Amino acid sequence: MCGIVGYIGKEEAAPILLYGLSRLEYRGYDSAGISVYDGGEVRTVKAAGKLENLIRLTEEGRAVHGSVGIGHTRWATHGEPSDVNAHPHVSASGRIAVVHNGIIENYLSLKQMLQAEGVVFRSETDTEVVAQLIDFYYEGDILRAVSRAVDKLDGSYALGILCSDHPDMLLAARKESPLIVAYGEGCNYIASDVTAVLKYTRSVSYMEDEEIAVVREGSITFYNEYLQQIEKPVVHIDWDVEAAEKGGYAHFMLKEIHEQPRVVKNTLSAHIRNGRVDLSDTMLTEDYCREIDKVQIIGCGSAYHVGVVGRYLLEKYARIPAEAVLASEFRYSEPIVDEKTLVIVISQSGETADTIAAMREAKRLGAKTLAIVNVVGSTIAKEADSVIYTLAGPEIAVATTKAYSAQLAIFYLITVALAEKRGKLKEAESAAIVRALEALPGQIEEILTHKEALQQLASKYFNNSSIFFIGRNLDYAISLEGSLKLKEISYIHSEAYAGGELKHGTISLIEPETLVIAVATYEQLFDKLMSNVKEVTARKASVFCVAQARNAEDAGKAAADCFFIPDTHEMLTPSLACVPLQLFAYYVALNRGCDIDKPRNLAKSVTVE
Numbered sequence: 001m002c003g004i005v006g007y008i009g010k011e012e013a014a015p016i017l018l019y020g021l022s023r024l025e026y027r028g029y030d031s032a033g034i035s036v037y038d039g040g041e042v043r044t045v046k047a048a049g050k051l052e053n054l055i056r057l058t059e060e061g062r063a064v065h066g067s068v069g070i071g072h073t074r075w076a077t078h079g080e081p082s083d084v085n086a087h088p089h090v091s092a093s094g095r096i097a098v099v100h101n102g103i104i105e106n107y108l109s110l111k112q113m114l115q116a117e118g119v120v121f122r123s124e125t126d127t128e129v130v131a132q133l134i135d136f137y138y139e140g141d142i143l144r145a146v147s148r149a150v151d152k153l154d155g156s157y158a159l160g161i162l163c164s165d166h167p168d169m170l171l172a173a174r175k176e177s178p179l180i181v182a183y184g185e186g187c188n189y190i191a192s193d194v195t196a197v198l199k200y201t202r203s204v205s206y207m208e209d210e211e212i213a214v215v216r217e218g219s220i221t222f223y224n225e226y227l228q229q230i231e232k233p234v235v236h237i238d239w240d241v242e243a244a245e246k247g248g249y250a251h252f253m254l255k256e257i258h259e260q261p262r263v264v265k266n267t268l269s270a271h272i273r274n275g276r277v278d279l280s281d282t283m284l285t286e287d288y289c290r291e292i293d294k295v296q297i298i299g300c301g302s303a304y305h306v307g308v309v310g311r312y313l314l315e316k317y318a319r320i321p322a323e324a325v326l327a328s329e330f331r332y333s334e335p336i337v338d339e340k341t342l343v344i345v346i347s348q349s350g351e352t353a354d355t356i357a358a359m360r361e362a363k364r365l366g367a368k369t370l371a372i373v374n375v376v377g378s379t380i381a382k383e384a385d386s387v388i389y390t391l392a393g394p395e396i397a398v399a400t401t402k403a404y405s406a407q408l409a410i411f412y413l414i415t416v417a418l419a420e421k422r423g424k425l426k427e428a429e430s431a432a433i434v435r436a437l438e439a440l441p442g443q444i445e446e447i448l449t450h451k452e453a454l455q456q457l458a459s460k461y462f463n464n465s466s467i468f469f470i471g472r473n474l475d476y477a478i479s480l481e482g483s484l485k486l487k488e489i490s491y492i493h494s495e496a497y498a499g500g501e502l503k504h505g506t507i508s509l510i511e512p513e514t515l516v517i518a519v520a521t522y523e524q525l526f527d528k529l530m531s532n533v534k535e536v537t538a539r540k541a542s543v544f545c546v547a548q549a550r551n552a553e554d555a556g557k558a559a560a561d562c563f564f565i566p567d568t569h570e571m572l573t574p575s576l577a578c579v580p581l582q583l584f585a586y587y588v589a590l591n592r593g594c595d596i597d598k599p600r601n602l603a604k605s606v607t608v609e
């Protein structure tokens with residue numbers, strides 16, 4: 001995700017800010033910038049691309065003078081990565097500079113309100129709205145202006161704020177996005193991540209939601225949402241830099257698994273308005289949805305597995321023929337697609353060579369393409385006819401977890417939109433799905449609190465040489481992903497089968513104590529899958545079953561080991577079922593001493609055929 005750093009003291013701020021930003025590079029970013037008060041005004045320098053560009057532009061910071069400043073590395077969510085969209089954003093008066101991590105969900109309505117008041121905007125970002133809004137409320141008291149402004153913001157934010165009228169202070173505010181203040185000798189800092197300041201100090205305070213900090217050279221004062229002054233504990237950081245980058249988690253994969261509640265919430269809430277799915281800013285208009293006669297979903301690896309989930313959902317709910325096709329197969333299969341085919345292209349990176357080629361082939365044949373992409377400004381995002389972004393932030397572990405979950409979330413939205421517009425979903429049913437969608441982040445959070453149970457199971461089974469996954473319908477799609485996660489990071493041979501296929505070959509591989517992971521969350525076929533479980537237990541396989549809590553009793557009778565996910569709408573079980581499988585794969589790999597974040601022979605983004 002984006003990175004924030006701020007400094008106030010006696011030294012030149014720019015080199016300290018640039019160093020802090022360099023420590024945040026690992027988080028991924030596509031542009032960077034700093035604002036420094038130079039004794040007369042706030043000077044802002046920004047550059048798209050690598051931090052190197054900003055370092056060159058500022059002559060390693062030597063060209064920007066002043067001892068108070070804020071800096072930022074941006075990962076684009078609203079608007080292309082560009083100089084103008086990079087942070088800091090400065091209000092039209094030039095008085096307020098803001099860096100921001102997070103997403104302001106109501107930025108469009110705030111922007112319209114400010115435009116109606118004559119405020120002129122320069123960028124496409126949600127962050128510029130924050131800078132302009134603070135300026136709009138500013139009447140000499142900057143703390144009050146910040147407080148009034150953040151009160152109007154929906155969504156998540158960590159903010160670093162500089163005001164040219166008050167160069168003796170920096171302000172920091174947060175809600176649902178991490179932010180710390182750090183105590184130096186005769187200076188103080190703000191940062192989104194301790195790594196940015198660990199070189200200078202190990203004494204920090206963690207800001208909580210809706211708190212504001214006024215950071216001066218010699219003091220830091222905290223306020224709650226009512227602007228009452230509060231005290232906060234000072235924490236001593238004893239982690240090394242590497243541990244700090246992972247936010248205290250042992251691996252990026254584990255950190256990213258834990259980010260899923262937030263990522264799913266962000267991704268969904270960007271397209272749910274007043275209890276309804278709203279994809280009106282995509283190509284899925286009513287006329288278009290009625291026009292298409294089939295859907296092809298293309299992707300590679302885990303993105304393809306999301307396509308398999310999507311295919312079941314679209315056929316069941318929107319009653320439209322849908323197929324998931326591996327991008328590498330699609331491109332050479334002389335696909336039958338035309339202007340009535342909707343081709344949905346799924347890619348975290350937006351740069352996977354086979355997926356790009358498949359998308360271009362689909363376009364050449366006249367199909368319309370809708371991309372589900374994580375990286376703003378990537379090739380697929382640029383070339384597709386329409387894009388829906390997953391708001392997962394940068395993913396660092398090679399094995400995808402949070403981007404996969406965000407892609408699933410988008411697919412539920414597409415399914416509801418298509419089904420509604422094709423007249424296949426009643427309003428009450430849509431409303432029930434939306435309610436269940438809104439509960440998903442909390443339910444994922446709940447699953448994460450039971451991770452020790454998966455750690456124990458992994459300790460029991462990590463020596464197995466072969467592990468099979470079975471499931472039917474959506475559970476089959478989840479089995480594909482669970483099996484891929486396990487094999488890619490633990491190097492254990494694993495395969496996933498549709499439950500009904502067992503008898504057609506695979507069952508010959510079941511020996512006493514072979515582990516079979518039965519994914520049995522799809523309510524309608526629960527009993528059928530339990531029959532498959534009986535087939536393998538009869539051959540003395542060990543079975544670990546993932547089921548909904550509502551089927552705990554029956555699943556518990558059939559399988560020696562179980563993990564129960566909270567009950568949810570039948571369409572949404574993939575989002576809950578995938579989490580225990582990710583954690584199981586993670587802990588198995590941990591027990592086997594594997595290089596979890598960088599598994600052998602694999603790459604995060606496969607940009608060659």
Ligand code: G6P
Pocket residue numbers: 300301302303346347348349350351352355398399400602603604605606
């Ligand atoms: C690689 C990654 C996978 C990913 C696949 C597709 O194999 O290791 O995690 O699912 O590429 O990548 P994309 O960026 O197109 O989603």
